Amino acid sequence: MISTDALVIGAGPVGLFQVFQLGLLDIKAHVVDSLPYVGGQCIELYPDKPIYDIPGTPHCTGRELVASLLRQLTPFTPPFHLEQEVSVVEKQPDGRFHVETSRGTHFLAKTIFLASGVGAFQPKKLRVEGLDRFEGSQLLYRVGNTSDFAGKDVLVVGGDDTALGWAMRLATLDADQPKSVTLLHRRDVFQADADMVLMIEALREGGALQFKVGQVTAYEESGGQLTAALVTDVDGNIAPLPADTLLVMQGLSPKLGPVAGWGLDMERKQVKVNTATFATSIPGIFAVGDINTYPGKKKLILSGFHESALAAFGAAEIVFPGKETLLQYTTTSPRLHKLLGVAPDTPPA
Amino acid sequence: MISTDALVIGAGPVGLFQVFQLGLLDIKAHVVDSLPYVGGQCIELYPDKPIYDIPGTPHCTGRELVASLLRQLTPFTPPFHLEQEVSVVEKQPDGRFHVETSRGTHFLAKTIFLASGVGAFQPKKLRVEGLDRFEGSQLLYRVGNTSDFAGKDVLVVGGDDTALGWAMRLATLDADQPKSVTLLHRRDVFQADADMVLMIEALREGGALQFKVGQVTAYEESGGQLTAALVTDVDGNIAPLPADTLLVMQGLSPKLGPVAGWGLDMERKQVKVNTATFATSIPGIFAVGDINTYPGKKKLILSGFHESALAAFGAAEIVFPGKETLLQYTTTSPRLHKLLGVAPDTPPA
Numbered sequence: 001m002i003s004t005d006a007l008v009i010g011a012g013p014v015g016l017f018q019v020f021q022l023g024l025l026d027i028k029a030h031v032v033d034s035l036p037y038v039g040g041q042c043i044e045l046y047p048d049k050p051i052y053d054i055p056g057t058p059h060c061t062g063r064e065l066v067a068s069l070l071r072q073l074t075p076f077t078p079p080f081h082l083e084q085e086v087s088v089v090e091k092q093p094d095g096r097f098h099v100e101t102s103r104g105t106h107f108l109a110k111t112i113f114l115a116s117g118v119g120a121f122q123p124k125k126l127r128v129e130g131l132d133r134f135e136g137s138q139l140l141y142r143v144g145n146t147s148d149f150a151g152k153d154v155l156v157v158g159g160d161d162t163a164l165g166w167a168m169r170l171a172t173l174d175a176d177q178p179k180s181v182t183l184l185h186r187r188d189v190f191q192a193d194a195d196m197v198l199m200i201e202a203l204r205e206g207g208a209l210q211f212k213v214g215q216v217t218a219y220e221e222s223g224g225q226l227t228a229a230l231v232t233d234v235d236g237n238i239a240p241l242p243a244d245t246l247l248v249m250q251g252l253s254p255k256l257g258p259v260a261g262w263g264l265d266m267e268r269k270q271v272k273v274n275t276a277t278f279a280t281s282i283p284g285i286f287a288v289g290d291i292n293t294y295p296g297k298k299k300l301i302l303s304g305f306h307e308s309a310l311a312a313f314g315a316a317e318i319v320f321p322g323k324e325t326l327l328q329y330t331t332t333s334p335r336l337h338k339l340l341g342v343a344p345d346t347p348p349a
Numbered sequence: 350m351i352s353t354d355a356l357v358i359g360a361g362p363v364g365l366f367q368v369f370q371l372g373l374l375d376i377k378a379h380v381v382d383s384l385p386y387v388g389g390q391c392i393e394l395y396p397d398k399p400i401y402d403i404p405g406t407p408h409c410t411g412r413e414l415v416a417s418l419l420r421q422l423t424p425f426t427p428p429f430h431l432e433q434e435v436s437v438v439e440k441q442p443d444g445r446f447h448v449e450t451s452r453g454t455h456f457l458a459k460t461i462f463l464a465s466g467v468g469a470f471q472p473k474k475l476r477v478e479g480l481d482r483f484e485g486s487q488l489l490y491r492v493g494n495t496s497d498f499a500g501k502d503v504l505v506v507g508g509d510d511t512a513l514g515w516a517m518r519l520a521t522l523d524a525d526q527p528k529s530v531t532l533l534h535r536r537d538v539f540q541a542d543a544d545m546v547l548m549i550e551a552l553r554e555g556g557a558l559q560f561k562v563g564q565v566t567a568y569e570e571s572g573g574q575l576t577a578a579l580v581t582d583v584d585g586n587i588a589p590l591p592a593d594t595l596l597v598m599q600g601l602s603p604k605l606g607p608v609a610g611w612g613l614d615m616e617r618k619q620v621k622v623n624t625a626t627f628a629t630s631i632p633g634i635f636a637v638g639d640i641n642t643y644p645g646k647k648k649l650i651l652s653g654f655h656e657s658a659l660a661a662f663g664a665a666e667i668v669f670p671g672k673e674t675l676l677q678y679t680t681t682s683p684r685l686h687k688l689l690g691v692a693p694d695t696p697p698a
Contacts, residue, residue, distance in 0.1 A: 052679035276645030296625030306655030330401035
C-alpha cells in the first residue's frame with residue numbers, strides 16, 4: 001500500500017504539469033497511466049506533428065513538448081505506475097482514497113487528480129462474436145514475452161508501424177520461433193514508415209512471413225481451442241487461415257473507463273468542476289485538462305496548465321489543513337528556488 | 350481614427366499572447382502600452398531574472414519569454430502604439446468603443462482587452478511641494494529631444510542605468526550642448542552596470558559632469574522660472590544647486606490609471622470578470638492577466654495565457670455576430686495552418 005499526498009491519473013502533458021505545480025507547493029505525487037510510456041495523446045496521437053499554441057513555444061512536436069515538461073518537473077520526478085488503469089476508488093473513513101489499479105497497485109491518497117484526457121487508451125478490439133473468450137490466451141492485444149509465441153501459428157492483425165514491427169520481430173526471432181507468422185491487414189496499403197514496409201516486403205519474398213489482405217469475420221475451434229481465423233477478403237470470399245494465436249494491433253482508442261462509475265457529477269461524459277480550484281463534486285478529487293467541463297471550457301493544453309496550477313492550491317488546503325498557502329513566484333522566492341534545486345538567478349544544471 | 354476589431358491595452362506577456370489567440374480566430378488587433386517597448390513587467394522588472402514555471406519552458410528570463418512570444422505571434426504582428434496611455438474610453442451608439450490615448454491616437458474598437466497587469470508604468474515622481482507646476486517645461490521625466498537641453502544647467506536625478514546613461518549622453522553631445530550637467534543621487538552607490546559607473550567616473554574626473562550626493566527637498570525660482578534645486582545632503586545640510594532643467598529618472602512604478610473610472614465592476618483595484626470568457630461588467634471589454642479577479646485567481650502568467658484564449662472566443666461572438674466559432678487545433682487545422690503561414694507538418698520558417 002503506497003501512501004501519497006496526491007495521485008495523478010494520467011501522464012499526458014497536463015498530468016505532468018500537475019506534478020510540477022504540486023511540487024512547487026511541496027506536495028508529493030504518484031502518477032498512474034494506462035499507456036506503457038508517459039506523454040498521453042501527445043505521444044500516442046501526434047508525436048511528430050507540430051503544435052503552435054503552447055505559450056512561449058512558437059513550434060514543437062508532441063514528443064518535444066513531453067520532453068520539455070519532463071525536464072521541467074525533474075526536481076519533483078514522481079514514481080510512474082504505467083500500463084495500468086485505476087479500477088477501484090473508495091473513500092476511507094479518514095477522508096483518504098483507497099485506489100487500486102488493474103495491476104494490483106494499491107494507494108492511499110489524500111487527493112486525486114483526474115488528468116486522464118479523453119480517457120485511458122485501450123487497444124481497439126477485434127469485434128468477432130464469441131472470440132473475446134480467448135482474450136489473454138489465444139487472442140492478444142499486447143506482447144508480454146516473445147517466447148509465448150514459440151511453435152505457434154501466429155496471425156498478426158493490423159497495418160501500422162506497431163503491427164508491422166511486431167510481425168517483423170516475431171518472424172526474425174533467434175530462438176523460440178513461431179511455427180509461422182502471417183500479417184493480415186484489411187487493405188494492401190500500410191499506414192507505416194516506408195522503410196518498415198520495405199523490410200516486411202523483403203521478409204515476405206524470403207518466405208519468413210506471409211501477408212494476406214482481408215478481415216477476420218469468424219473463427220474455428222476444436223476442443224475449446226482456437227484453430228483458425230475465417231478471413232473475408234475484399235471480394236467477400238471467406239477462407240480459413242490456420243492460427244492458434246491472434247496478435248491484434250489495430251491501434252488504440254481512448255475509453256473514459258471506470259471514472260463514469262465514481263459518482264462524480266458529469267455532463268456529456270465530462271467531469272464538472274468549479275473554476276476556482278477545479279474540484280469535482282467529490283471533495284479531494286480534482287479534474288484538469290480535457291476530462292473536465294465548466295462554462296467556457298475549451299479543450300486546449302494551455303487551459304489544462306492553468307487548471308493544474310489552481311487545482312494544486314485547492315489540494316494544498318487538504319494536504320496542509322489549516323495552513324494558508326501563499327502564491328510565491330519562481331523568479332523571486334528563495335523557498336521555490338530551494339524546492340527547484342536552483343540558486344537564485346542561476347539556471348538549473 | 351483607427352478602426353479595429355480588437356484593441357489590446359498592455360504589451361506584456363499576456364497582452365502579446367492575447368494578440369496571438371485573437372489571430373488564431375482571425376481577429377485583428379492593435380496594441381497600446383505606456384512603456385516605450387513591449388514586454389511589460391517582464392522587461393521592466395525582471396528582464397534577466399529566471400522564470401521556471403512557464404509550461405514546457407523549464408527556464409527562461411523575462412526578456413527571453415517576451416522574445417519567444419513575439420516570435421510566436423509573428424503571423425499576426427499588430428501595430429504597436431507605445432509610450433502612451435489610454436485616457437478616454439467611450440461607448441458609441443453602434444456598440445464600438447472610441448478610445449483616445451495620451452498621444453492623441455484615436456481608435457474605434459469593437460472589443461477591448463485590458464491586459465495592463467498591475468497598471469501602466471509611470472515615472473516615479475519627485476515629491477517636492479509646488480514643483481509639479483514645472484512638469485513638462487523645467488521638470489522632465491523623459492527625454493524628448495536632446496536639443497531641449499541646449500545651454501541649460503541640467504540636473505539629472507537618479508542612480509540607475511537610465512539616469513546614468515542620460516547624464517552621460519547629455520554631457521557628451523556633439524552639438525546643442527547643455528551649459529552644465531550635474532548628476533544627483535541620494536547615495537554614492539549606483540544601481541547600474543559597472544562599465545556605466547566607470548564611464549560616469551571618467552566624465553566627472555574630466556570635468557564634463559558634476560556629481561552630488563543628496564535629495565531635492567525644495568527649489569528656488571525667479572520670475573516664474575525655476576532657478577535652483579535646494580539639495581539636502583546626508584548630514585542634513587541644505588545648499589542650492591543652480592539648475593534650470595531637472596531631468597528626473599528614479600525608475601518606474603505601475604499605476605492602475607484611468608481604468609478605475611470606466612465604470613467597470615471592481616474588487617480591491619482588480620477588474621471582476623466571469624471565467625467563461627473573461628468578460629468584464631461592460632460588454633465588449635475583457636480583462637486578462639494580473640488586472641482581473643475571480644474566485645481562485647492567482648497572478649500567474651500561465652493563467653493569463655488561458656484567460657486570453659477564452660477571452661478571444663468571447664470576443665469572436667462580438668466581432669463575428671451570429672457566427673459560431675469552433676475550436677480548431679493548430680496541430681491539425683488547415684485553416685489555422687493557413688493563418689499561421691505554415692504548411693501542414695512543417696515548422697514555420
